[in-house]
Amino acid sequence: MYGSKAANGVIVITRKPLAESTLRVQYNFTGNLQTPILSDYDVLNAKEKLLYEQMAGLYDAIGNIEEQYKLDELYNQRYKAVMAGQNSDWLAQPARTSFSHDHSLRIYGGSQNLRYELTGRFADTKGVMKEDYRKRYNLGFKLDYFVSNSIQISNRTTYAEISAQNTPYGSFAEYVQMNPYERMYNDDGTPNIDLAWELNNPLYEASLGSYSRNGTNTFTNITDFRWDINNMFRIAGHFNITSEMGWSDIFVSPKSRTYKNETDLTKKGSSTQVNSDGTSYNGNIVGTFNKVFSDESLISANAGWEINHSKMSSKTMQAIGFFNDKNSYIGNAAGYPNDKPYGNLAESADVGAFVTGNLSWRNRYFADGTWRVTGSSQFGENNRYGHFWSGGLGWNVLNEPFMKDIKRHFDLFKLRGSAGYTGKVSFSPFQAMTMYQYSNEYEYKYGIGAIPLTIGNVDLCWERTMTYNVGLDFSMFGNRLNLVVDAYLRNTTDLLLDQSKAPSTGVTTATANLGEMQNKGLELQLDGYIIRNNNFSWKLGAMGAMNRNQITKINKALEEINKENQEMASTSLTPLPQYAEGESVTALKLVRSAGIDPATGREIYIKRDGTLTFKYDPADRVLIGDTEPIYNGNFSTSIYWKGFSLYAFVNCRLGAWIYNTTRVSKVEGSDPNYNADQRVFDDRWKQPGDVALYKNIADSSRPEQTDRFAELENTFTLGTLNLSYQFPESVCKPLHVRNMRVGINFTDILRLSSVKIERGTDYLYSQGFEMNFSATF
Amino acid sequence: MKTFKSIIALFVCTTLLTACEDFLNITPEGQIKQSELLSTAEGIEDAMYGIYSQLRNTSLYGQELSFHTVEILAQTFSCMNNPTVTALTEYEYSNTNVKSVFDGIWTAMYKNISNVNSILAAPLVAEAEEFPYTIYRGEALGLRAFMHFDLVRLFAEQYTQNPQAEGIPYATEFSLKTPEFESLQKNYDHILADLHEAEQLLANEEDYHEDSYFMTDRQIHCNLYAVQALLARVYLTMGNNTKAAEYARMVIEKSPYKLNQKTDIPHDVAGVLSAKETLFGIYYAEWYNTVSTMLQQTVDRTSLNPRGDIKTIYDREKVGDDYRLNTDVYFTTIDRGSTPTDRLCKLTEYYELNGQPDKRPKELILGINLIRMPEMYYIMAEALLDTKMDSATWYFDRVLESRGLTSLATRKPAETVTQELINLERFKEYIGEGQTFFNLKRQNRPISAWDDARNTEKTIPASNALYVIPIPDSEYENRF
Structure with missing residues (x-):
């Protein structure tokens, strides 16, 4: 909130006098070790999955004898394999324990009217899914120049490069869905591509020459100046320009099962290249007036003007028809797809001006005011x-x-x-x-058509x-x-x-x-x-x-x-x-549910007048609660003892109602063709008389929104635990080191909650710790 | 010195402020204000193109209302292991997957109706008195009626059963005000009013034939004959046979479109508009991608299988050589392992399928057929059935002959047309075009289906539970 900050009083900034300083070197290292947590994904084993499929009616041809014979044969084949011990561990396949490292170096020094700084960074981050990486390279240079005691100009230039590769193993969700009664590999070691229900084997895709890479190159220049006109007036300015180029290169091998229904060789395999570039700049000028009186009273005023502009565009190009799994060069493609080009352009700008004033009387009473105008495109x-x-x-x-x-x-x-x-x-x-x-x-x-984005509301203010x-x-x-x-x-x-x-x-x-x-x-x-x-x-x-x-x-x-x-x-x-x-x-309004009918496996809804029904009617919604927590807070503690520091941070969130969509999609809306959460097997209704939490196992339609999936959340999280040690001078001095520190950091350690956490399945969940080392010479 | 400084300061300030307006004036690429776009003929045409393009949405005629949902409701297709398709064949309208399909249809249709209302509200179109604005207004009114009519046919009771039944909201305004529900009678009054005005506005459209790109290839516009054919369709649905026959005859006699010769039949509607027979269709160059995976191929849980007795249906009452049954015309057989599988290939674009899109004749228009000439002959036959049997048979025979079949009149002994024969022919002719379900609903007939389990045909008795699709929950939930 503007103005409220200044009520704290006014800080008068004075510059530290410059001193000749010697060259200093600072080095920082961060290592990160992550291990995949597969046990959080509680999926069915081969035997249970096959039973689930049978109960869901996948092997029931509804009386068609010819078809039934085929399905029985399929079932028997799979049952035999399961009995022989077939239980594939799909989850472990794309997982790895990863170690990432990050080094940064800073060299700085200065003289009478000049300060300089050179920074560099290299980081190689690896995820817990095989073969993915994200590499960063940074280089920066900063120069501060003091024209006289009243004018200071500084300029910083940085160049940053990121290149990353997505795991060829694809989305982790695919592994969660694979059926454990299937063999992952054939006897000759090649991935098994003949899977039940025509599923694609993600391990086969990983064995091909397909890849997905992307990166950015960013160049930034920041200029600041400050002119102390006299001891009352000052003008400061800031100007920043950033230019970013991004690219992405995705190759899908012609051998990919994506093309299993494509017979035309000149349409198999694709290479997609996206190039984007963007420029943004912003600048501001602030004039300040300060007057300090002998009794510590003070008057100050600021007036400023700022401007922002950014523009980004991207173009996508695609080529299809590659004849070789390994040869992804676009020059070898057979042609363009029968598709339209794609591009994107975004531009925005805003300007603003502000005036602020502060008064302080004998450091006892303070008053301030702010006025601001902002305009935006x-x-x-x-x-x-x-x-x-x-x-x-x-x-x-x-x-x-x-x-x-x-x-x-x-x-x-x-x-x-x-x-x-x-x-x-x-x-x-x-x-x-x-x-x-x-x-x-x-x-x-x-011609090219146009349609309204939406119906405009002219009265909006x-x-x-x-x-x-x-x-x-x-x-x-x-x-x-x-x-x-x-x-x-x-x-x-x-x-x-x-x-x-x-x-x-x-x-x-x-x-x-x-x-x-x-x-x-x-x-x-x-x-x-x-x-x-x-x-x-x-x-x-x-x-x-x-x-x-x-x-x-x-x-x-x-x-x-x-x-x-x-x-x-x-x-x-x-x-x-x-x-x-x-x-x-943020009120949550849902139809009340009386649970699952033990006789039919269908959900019973409670109407607003209290009667029970099988028919869902949104008019029966009632107020359940608020999705915002009643209380939000945290506790922290830090202990220091002879150079050792320990820091812990606990977060809590109490009294929020949530609608658990993961339970909706993973447990009730699960598709029997794919592997499923353990709860599908344990907690769903299977036969008349079952008192179950979830509806009939044979019904895979999405459930209606009822309070069955509403939960009151009370959560405590031990978010951060950090231990570090600062070496004493007695150790540093002989090593010609000014300052040296090591540390270890754990995140996301413990969570106590009334709501079970549902792990996302797009990327594998992992836990680990980070270690730090820094030294200044 | 002081005044000089203030002058400089003032100058700097004013420049900065005036420059702001330009600096902030950024219109996103490809966007234009409604009032600006609809103030020129070109702009209105672009907005019309936008509306036509939205009709090919998969929730509308690009999928659900052509070969998918409404054909599944007519028991034409099944798809093993696809829970949504299975629930549709069993008319389980409370199934949440089915609910979301109909919610999609309802929402997409009304969105496009509001796009039409946007054009109709533009001063140039609202007060249209001369070409080309009369044409724009005519087409827009025709489209508004066309879209509402299909919603009425789907979500309300059959008019002849209960004209005072609750209908649907008829949207005529481009605003955030939600239109009110009205009776079926009122819905039909609105539809007829829009169509009759459209007919008048489009009456002289032939005078401007090929005057501009917009007036070229009128088949892909809601043209005069499309409006008249639609009037015939609407009157027949309302049980007004006299009016239905009047409009069907008008289209047959006055329009430049004619019935095919039997040799025209192969691939005549295969992802393209029939050059001779299509009265109204939508241009769509990429329909092949949707159609080929859903109908041509055998993708598990996605592709639709024609009902088990499909070939025997075509053999019923077949006297002569049905050109639709020639190899790869309406049906093809795909070898899938050991068992050959029937596929409906009627709608799959022929040249693309054979990997020779460049060989496609330039004059063919890729797209989806919405109204074709044979329907006009069926309407004539049905409308005249009770009064002029000879004429009824004559109209019916013209379609038979154009399909290569022997006409009833020349059979030995000579036969006359019946309602059952018309329905059978309609099914054979319009398979995959989304008309059968509506045709049966109109007559409140039981639906024939194929029982996979017993390998026999079964009959599902007619009822409102089957024919009236519940209006989506979202329509009632948020009527504020």
Whole structure:
């Protein structure tokens, strides 16, 4: 929030006088060891999977005798293999334990009116899936030049290169889906491509010459200048330009099973090349006025202007028809695909100007104010500029004469208050004004077509929020105990929200100014040293935040429709409105479920009047809870003992309702042709009488949205654990080292939650630790 | 010195501010304001092209409403192990996979209807009095009626059963206001009103034939004959045989399109518009990709298998040589391991399939057929069935002959046409074109299906549970 920061007081910046310094060298090393955690993917074994398939009806030809004979034969064949011990471990195939390393070097020094710095970095990051990598190379040079004591110019140039390769083993999700009763390899060691249900063997794809690589080359130049005109006026400027070129090269071998239905050799195999380039620049100029009085009073003012611009474009080219698995050179392709070219162009710009003023009287009373204007190309023409203001007051109680006697017990005792407006345009111009989009997809023999992006809402306006904030900063016992408390009230008018629409409108969602919203919250930060001396210290800290969100008013039109719907409700039940007064904007509304019917394996829904039904009706939705947590916080502790430091960080999130979509797709919506989660086998309804958590195993359709998948989340995470050691001078000196440090860092160590974490399957989940070494010579 | 400084400061400030407008004026590539686009004839044409191109969406005539969903509902195809197709063959409209298919159709259709309403609201089109704006307005009104009519046929009861039944919303405005539901009677009033106005606006379109690219290849536009043929289709669905016959005869006698000779039959609709018979179709150069995987190939769980008794259906009442049954015309046989499998190859583009797209004659238009001439003859036969049996048979015989079959009149002994014969011929002719389900629904007939288990034909009795597809949940959930 603008302005609220300045209520803390004003920091007057003075430059450290330059000293001749000798050349210094700093080196930093980070190593990262990761091991794949396969046990988190709880998939069925061969025997269970085959049984699942049978129960799901894959071997039932529904009475067709000829077909049934074939299916029986298939089943027997697979059953025999399973009995003979066939149980392929697909998950382990693409996995590896990886070690990544990252080196950076910094050489710096200076003289009377010159400072220089040279940086370099090399990093080779490897993932836990075989053969993938990401390599980084950085080189940078920085020069600070002092023309006189009042003018400083600095320039930094950096060049960065990234080249990466995706694993040829493909998405990990494919391995999770492979059936364990299938052999991975034939007797001669080649991958088995004759798999059940016509699945593709990802190991076969990995054995081909296909690849997918990409990279970027980035060049950045930053120039800063500062001119101290006199001891009251100063001008500073910043200009930054970045140019980035990206490329991507994807080759799919003609032997790939993607082409198994393609008979034309000149259409097998493809090479796709994407080239992108982008330039962005931004700059700002700030003028500052500072006047310090003899009684520590101060007046300061800033005025500034800034500008941003970025442009990015990409082009895609594809060639098809490669005759050789290894020969991916585009010059050997048979031709272009019967397809359209693809390109992308994006450009945006914004400008802004601001004025701020600060007053401080005898370091006791502070006042500040900010005014700011921002204009952006992304806002529609009619509301291109937004104006914001804010103001703040501060009172440093400690410096009052009446505190004189007890002042020595305190370090900080300050009260703050601020108020200000912020605005938000979270919609694109085409949402406010109907825009047509041309595309070669809409080509129609004699011309290129255009269609509206969406139906524009001409009445859309900026969302505005008025924030009131009061706070307290407090420290005592020589900064051993620190407390920061903030309470806020945010009133939003013209609340912008995406509203679902009936499809017959022509759109399924529309952004609208829905009414007014209020956020109330309290933030608290407390930390303190339990013990602090030269060789040993122990610090504990806690931070917590609570927020309550409520729609305080809904706009007239919407209110009328809600009312109308309720009046009609006497004759027929109408769905709950998406947004309603008194509710949170993130309210979760679902139909209640009475679980799975033991007799039929179908889900029983609870209607709003409490009766049970098999028929899903969205009108039966009720309010379940809020998807935002009631309390969000963290605890941290750090211990220092003779050069050793230990730091731990625990995060907690309490009282949020979530709709568990992974359970929906992995357990209930699972496809019996693929391998599945253990719960599909254990917890789904199989025969009359089963009391099950999930519906009939033979029904693979997606379940309706009910509170069966809503869970109340309470989670504690031990996010970071860090141990480091700073070598004492007695060790460093003889080695001609100024400073030396080693450390080890663990992340994502422990998670206690009322909701089982569902691991993503696109990439393999891994755990590990990072080690650090740094030295300055 | 001080004034000089302020002058400089003022100058710098004003330049910076005026430069801002230009600096911030970035219109994303390929985008243009609605008011600007629809203020010129070229712009309106581009917007019309956009609408036609959206009809080939896979949720619309690119898949679901041509050879896929509505054909599966007519029991033409099955697909083992595909849960969605299986649920469709069993009319399980509460299945969530099936629900999302119909939600897709409903949503895509109304999106495109709103695109039409955008054009109709533009001043040049709304107050059209002269060429070319009358043509744009005519086509747009025709399209609006065409799209609503197919939604009504799918999601509402059959008009003749219960004209006062609840219909669908008829969208006529381009705005965020959700249109109200109305009765079936009102829906048909709207459809007829739009079609009759379109007919008047397009009445003189032949005067401008090939005047511009837009007036070239009228088959790929909602042209005058498309509108008249649609009127015949709508009146027949409403049970108004007199009007249906009036419009069908108009199309047969006045339009430049004629029935094929039997030698024209091979590959006449194979991913291309029939040069002689198509009254309305959509240009689509890439339809082959969709059609070949779903119909031509045997991709597990994706490709559709024609019903087990497909060949015996074509043998029913077959007197003469049915040119549609010639090798690789409507059907082909693919060797799949040991068992030969029947495939519907009627819609697969012939030259692309044979790897010679360059050999395709330039005058062929790639695309999807929506209304073809034989339907007009079937409508004549059906409309005249009760009153003028001879004429009815005469119209029916013309299609038989054009397909290579022996006409009823020349059979020994001579026969006359029946409703059953018309339905059978309609099925044979329009397989894969999404018309059979609607034809049976219109007459409230039971649907014949093939029972794989018992290897026999079975009959599914007609009912609203089968013929009226529930309107998607999303339509009721968010009517605010």
